[in-house]
Every structure is written in structure tokens, then in C-alpha cells.
Amino acid sequence: MPVPPIPLSANGYVDDAAAALQGSNVYVSNEVGNASTLAQQLDQQVGDASIGVAVFSENAGLEGSASDIVSELAAANPGYDTIIVAVGDDVAAGSRTLQAGEALRIANESEQASDSVDAALTQTVQQIIAVTPQAEQGGVDAGPVVGIAVAVALLVGAGIAVVGAVRARRRRAAADRGLPDAVRAQVATLRGLVPEYAAVGASGDAVAARAAQEIAILADNVTELFNRLDRRSAADQVDIAAVEYDDKLRKLTAALNRDYLLDVLRHPNLWDDPDDRVREVQGALDGVSTELVENIKQVNARRGLHFQVSLDGLIGRRKELQDWDRAFDQASEDGTPPPSAPRR
Structure with missing residues (x-):
């Protein structure tokens, strides 16, 4: 039987x-x-499956993305095969037994x-149970004993690495709390996308693997920029940067999100011009x-921030063609001559 939802503590x-x-096996926040x-x-x-489930409100995003929290709970509760x-x-989910x-x-x-969380x-629970391999049965001999000993040693080593990563994530989460609200939300989204791109990259997609690294660095640099601005008490520059990066990060996260670039990489056959979309x-x-790195350098040199990158053309030449299509359709409805197609 599940324990009642536990009130939040300090x-x-x-x-x-x-x-x-x-x-x-199940924790659901009172929120x-x-x-x-x-x-x-x-x-x-869940039944008797080795699965731990934790459900939080959006407020838990201040401590990390769903994928971050999967790693933390897996490190804290190594008895579960899946979190x-x-x-x-x-x-999000992670498993010790699946690929x-x-x-x-x-x-x-x-x-x-699904239409609800x-x-x-x-x-998610049902499908993970369905694909999780059953534990193999066998006699007790020296082979399994040695294998278990080796596995334990590997898990201990992996545990040390996981704990280090968890601590690093907690430090990042604490630093992110100092970001302007709108920017912090975008950074949280970016951090949540990193493990998803990494998972696609692990299947052999070099573009996704590179994107995972670059998104993680980008999120860290956004936090670094605002932390440095804050330390220099540059309130006016903080406000300027907040407006600028709120706009840019919204456009960028929309392009990087699951229903665009991530889907293009996973299902290129379902998109027109997938290579062009990826390049854009x-x-x-x-x-x-x-530009972020340049802005950080400007802060270090105590110069005013300059912004030169525009994402208005993020969808590239296709936007010009789409605008022409709309104009063509409108002209057809009005009975006026259609406009000339844009040059390719």
C-alpha cells in the first residue's frame, strides 16, 4: 500500500x-x-515491479528537470531497477535494466x-513493465557469485560518479534560482532537453550528441552571464539582458523542443527538408x-552589453516561401493576380 503524500519539509x-x-514505490507531492x-x-x-515513481508539481523544477531528478532518486534509492x-x-524515466x-x-x-500527466x-509504468526482461533463474555456483561481486564493484564506482553529478546539478539549480523568472523558465527547459538529445545521440546520431553538449553549455552560460551581472550590481544591464534573452531563448527552446528539432532527428522521414531544418x-x-560568451566578456570588461544575433529568420528561407503561399492563396480568393514567387 502506498504511504500517504508526505508534507514538504525543509x-x-x-x-x-x-x-x-x-x-x-510511489510518492506524490501534496502540491x-x-x-x-x-x-x-x-x-x-506498479504492483511488485522494481519501479519507483515520484510525482511533483511544477515547483520542483527549481531543483532540477524531471531527468535530473530521475538521476538523483536513482542514486538515493539503488534498490529500484527503474525510476x-x-x-x-x-x-522522464531511467532504468538500470533497459537499454x-x-x-x-x-x-x-x-x-x-496522453492528454494528462x-x-x-x-x-509509462505499463510499457516499462512490459519490456523489462524477467530475471534469469539459475543454480548457485562460483560464476554468478563472481559476477555479482564484479557488478557490485562497478555499481559502487558508478555511484560515486552519480553522486558527483547530482551535487553538480544541485549547485546549478541553486545558481539558476538567481535568474530572472522568464529566463529561469527557459533555462529549465533547456536543461530538461539535454538528456533527451543525449539519448538520441547514444543511438548513433552525432548531431543530437553535439546538440546535447551545446545546449548544456548554453544553459550554464546563461546562468553565468546573469550571475556576473548581479555581482557587479549592474541592475540596468540585468533588465536589458533579461528582455533580450527571454525573447531569444523562447524562440530557441521552441526550435529545440520535442515537437521540432528533436522530432526531426528522431523521424527525419516524416519532415520536408530535414537537413535544412537541422542546419537552421x-x-x-x-x-x-x-553571443552569450561575448556578453560575458563584455561584463568582465565592464562594458555595456551588445546584442547582434537575431532569431527572426530561424525557419530560414521556408518562411519566405510560406509568406508567398499565403499571399498566393489570398490573391486567389480575391481574384487578383498572384504575386511572383520568390527566387530560390
Whole structure:
């Protein structure tokens, strides 16, 4: 039976969930609507599977993305084969028994196919149970004993690495709290996309692997820029940078999000001109990344910030063609001569 939702303590969202999962497979924050009912539903779905589920409100995003929290809970609760996390309507998962990125793929597809986070979580649990291999049965001999010993040693080493990564994520989360609200939301979105691009990259997609690294660096540099501005008490420059980067990061995250570039990389056969689309977004990512570094240098030199990168043309020449198509359709309806097509 699931334990009742636990009131938030001074430890924070992730610490509360980590403690709760030691006694129950399911944790649902009190900030989530119908927490008790959802906890019972998920507990029934999990059954005796080695799955831990944690459900948070959007506020937990201050401590990290859903994927970040998956890693933290997995490190804190190594007894689970799989961890599933929802932060607001963002669902992520990680598994020790499935292929790298498989649990996250299932969570993402369930999220996209469902009309509520409750349904997405239920579908994620069901599908992960369905694809998780059953433990092999065998006699006790020296082979398995040696294998287990080696596995334990590897897990200990991996655990040290995970703890280091978790601490680094917590430091980043603390630094991100100092960002202007609008910018912080975009940075949280970017950080949440990093493991998804990395998962696609792990399947052999070099573009996705590179994008994962560049998005992570971009998010760190946004935080670095505003931290340096804040330390220099440059309030007017903070306001200017907040307006500028709110606009740019909104456009960039929209292009990088699951329903555009990530989908183009996963399903290039379903898109027109996939290579052009990839180049356009990659160019925008490179442009914003370069400008961020230049802005940080300007802050270090105590110069005013200068912004030169525009993302208005992010969708490139296709926008010109789309505008022409709309004008052509309008002319056809009005009975006026259609405009000349733009040069290619």
C-alpha cells in the first residue's frame, strides 16, 4: 500500500521523495491535485515491479528537470531497477535494466500520446513493465557469485560518479534560482532537453550528441552571464539582458523542443527538408551561444552589453516561401493576380 503524500519539509522536494521511496514505490507531492488518489492508482499499476515513481508539481523544477531528478532518486534509492518522475506535465524515466535511453523514450512517447500527466505516468509504468526482461533463474555456483561481486564493484564506482553529478546539478539549480523568472523558465527547459538529445545521440546520431553538449553549455552560460551581472550590481544591464534573452531563448527552446528539432532527428522521414531544418536550428544555437560568451566578456570588461544575433529568420528561407503561399492563396480568393514567387 502506498504511504500517504508526505508534507514538504525543509529538505526540499527531491529529498522528501527520496525518503518516501524507501518505504513505498510511489510518492506524490501534496502540491499535486488528487495526490492520494493518484498515489493509489500508480501503486496498483506498479504492483511488485522494481519501479519507483515520484510525482511533483511544477515547483520542483527549481531543483532540477524531471531527468535530473530521475538521476538523483536513482542514486538515493539503488534498490529500484527503474525510476519514473513527473515534474508538472514533464515525464522522464531511467532504468538500470533497459537499454540506455529506452525508459526515457517510453516516457516521452507516453507523454506525447496522453492528454494528462496521470495517463502518461500510467502508460509509462505499463510499457516499462512490459519490456523489462524477467530475471534469469539459475543454480548457485562460483560464476554468478563472481559476477555479482564484479557488478557490485562497478555499481559502487558508478555511484560515486552519480553522486558527483547530482551535487553538480544541485549547485546549478541553486545558481539558476538567481535568474530572472522568464529566463529561469527557459533555462529549465533547456536543461530538461539535454538528456533527451543525449539519448538520441547514444543511438548513433552525432548531431543530437553535439546538440546535447551545446545546449548544456548554453544553459550554464546563461546562468553565468546573469550571475556576473548581479555581482557587479549592474541592475540596468540585468533588465536589458533579461528582455533580450527571454525573447531569444523562447524562440530557441521552441526550435529545440520535442515537437521540432528533436522530432526531426528522431523521424527525419516524416519532415520536408530535414537537413535544412537541422542546419537552421544548429545555426541559431551556435549564434546564441557565441553571443552569450561575448556578453560575458563584455561584463568582465565592464562594458555595456551588445546584442547582434537575431532569431527572426530561424525557419530560414521556408518562411519566405510560406509568406508567398499565403499571399498566393489570398490573391486567389480575391481574384487578383498572384504575386511572383520568390527566387530560390
